[in-house]
Amino acid sequence: MDKEKLYQLKNEATKIKPIINIGKNGITDSVLEEIKKQVKANRLIKVKMLKTSAEGENIKTSAAKLAEATKTTLVDVRGSTVVLYR
Template sequence: MEKEKLYRLKAEANQLSPILNVGKNGITDSLVEELNKHIKANRLVKVRVLKSAEEGKDLKAIAEEIATATRSTVIEVRGRTVVLYR
């Protein structure tokens, strides 16, 4: 993805609020299904990863796992928030 588009998407993501929380159950089928609906409708979404979801995993690894499951691209991981785009 070119840098200009990446910067534009990051700026756009600053205005968004997280739409879903990934909790202790991790990345479930229902979470992926719900996330796919939101991504299809909005193209750019923000997801919050709760501490209970980590269980020794790296936050970037969790973000990549979500992106793979939803066939989207990780735009940014900031704190416990992941921005996805399709």
């Protein structure tokens, strides 16, 4: 993905609210299914990860796993919020 498209997606992401919250159970199969469904419907989504959801790893690592598992592109990670795009 080129830088201009990435910049455009980051800009678009500032206007949306997180659709999915990942809690202390972490990244479960049901969470992955819901993310896939939401990305299919909205193409650009935000996912909020609670500090307890990281399971001892940092949020960027979790975000990369999330993107890989849902076949999406990781656009941005800000604090505990992850932006995914398909």
